[in-house]
Amino acid sequence: MTVTDVRTDPAALTMTISAEFDAPVERAWQLWEDPRQLERWWGPPTYPATVVDHDLSVGGGVTYFMTGPEGDRHHGWWRLVAVRAPSRLEFEDGFADDAGRPNPDLPTTTTRVTLEERPGGGTRMTIETTFPSTAAMEQMAAMGMEEGMTLAVGQMDDILRAGATRG
Amino acid sequence: MVVAIRDEQRADRLFQALADATRRDIVRRSLQGGHSVSALARCYPMSLTAVQKHVAVLERAGLVTKERNGREQVVRADVGTLRTAHELLDQLGTVWSDRMDRFGELLAEPDDDETEQGAPT
Numbered sequence: 001m002t003v004t005d006v007r008t009d010p011a012a013l014t015m016t017i018s019a020e021f022d023a024p025v026e027r028a029w030q031l032w033e034d035p036r037q038l039e040r041w042w043g044p045p046t047y048p049a050t051v052v053d054h055d056l057s058v059g060g061g062v063t064y065f066m067t068g069p070e071g072d073r074h075h076g077w078w079r080l081v082a083v084r085a086p087s088r089l090e091f092e093d094g095f096a097d098d099a100g101r102p103n104p105d106l107p108t109t110t111t112r113v114t115l116e117e118r119p120g121g122g123t124r125m126t127i128e129t130t131f132p133s134t135a136a137m138e139q140m141a142a143m144g145m146e147e148g149m150t151l152a153v154g155q156m157d158d159i160l161r162a163g164a165t166r167g
Numbered sequence: 168m169v170v171a172i173r174d175e176q177r178a179d180r181l182f183q184a185l186a187d188a189t190r191r192d193i194v195r196r197s198l199q200g201g202h203s204v205s206a207l208a209r210c211y212p213m214s215l216t217a218v219q220k221h222v223a224v225l226e227r228a229g230l231v232t233k234e235r236n237g238r239e240q241v242v243r244a245d246v247g248t249l250r251t252a253h254e255l256l257d258q259l260g261t262v263w264s265d266r267m268d269r270f271g272e273l274l275a276e277p278d279d280d281e282t283e284q285g286a287p288t
Contacts, residue, residue, distance in 0.1 A: 006260040006263070006264055008259070008260055015259055015260055015263070017260060017263045017264060017267065019264075019267040019270070019271065021270070021271055021274050022274070022275075023274040023275075027274060028270075028274060031270055031273060031274065037273065040269070040273055041266055041269035041270045041272075041273050042266065044265060044269075125267070125270075127263055127267075129259070129263070133186075
């Protein structure tokens with residue numbers, strides 16, 4: 001697996017990330033479709049995710065929380081905008097209060113997921129996140145700090161190594 | 168890379184300054200070398216005063232510096248501040264690249280996964 005590309009565009013308020021996997025598209029889709037598999041990759045090891053509700057149909061949604069090292073819980077939600085298994089998923093996602101209700105004071109982003117078969121087999125997955133405003137982007141960056149630091153320390157090496165071996 | 172955010176007001180000013188197309192264009196031009204305010208003003212269909220205001224917003228955000236050269240005010244982009252804006256975005260990218268890393272690890276597991284977690288249901 002390689003993270004092939006991360007592009008950020010401050011002008012368009014988007015961040016796009018693409019990755020390639022050896023597994024077929026249907027298998028990759030399962031990691032979104034099955035809540036038990038989703039929660040194994042959504043949160044970092046120090047903030048594992050627990051998916052509460054999971055309905056991947058248009059108008060449906062997902063609710064989840066991430067549990068921190070002190071037992072602190074951070075709730076989040078998705079609202080499905082477009083779904084076409086196994087190749088497309090679009091959802092709004094945001095933060096929620098301790099009862100799991102969407103928090104209107106915190107920014108909501110829109111995430112578009114595209115899964116396509118690679119010419120040589122395997123899957124190319126593209127994630128495009130759109131921020132509602134620059135202020136929201138800044139707020140998200142600040143909130144992602146904790147998570148960002150964790151992975152910077154523990155897992156960046158792996159990503160860099162993976163990138164290096166591919167040349 | 169995280170230290171930059173500590174001053175939230177600064178980040179706020181930074182992104183507000185970059186939220187305008189004319190101001191982004193001024194930054195782009197001044198990255199290629201110093202431009203006088205009056206030379207910049209000729210690039211846009213707006214008054215010199217309007218362009219001066221844009222430059223002032225960029226200056227407060229630390230994106231450009233202004234220095235006097237004879238009768239001219241020369242505007243130059245501050246590369247360090249621009250880098251900070253990129254770093255903020257890169258941090259968000261890191262959250263996702265890490266997710267992709269875990270996604271790949273999970274896909275690489277054998278299909279007949281024994282539930283090694285053993286979580287009681």
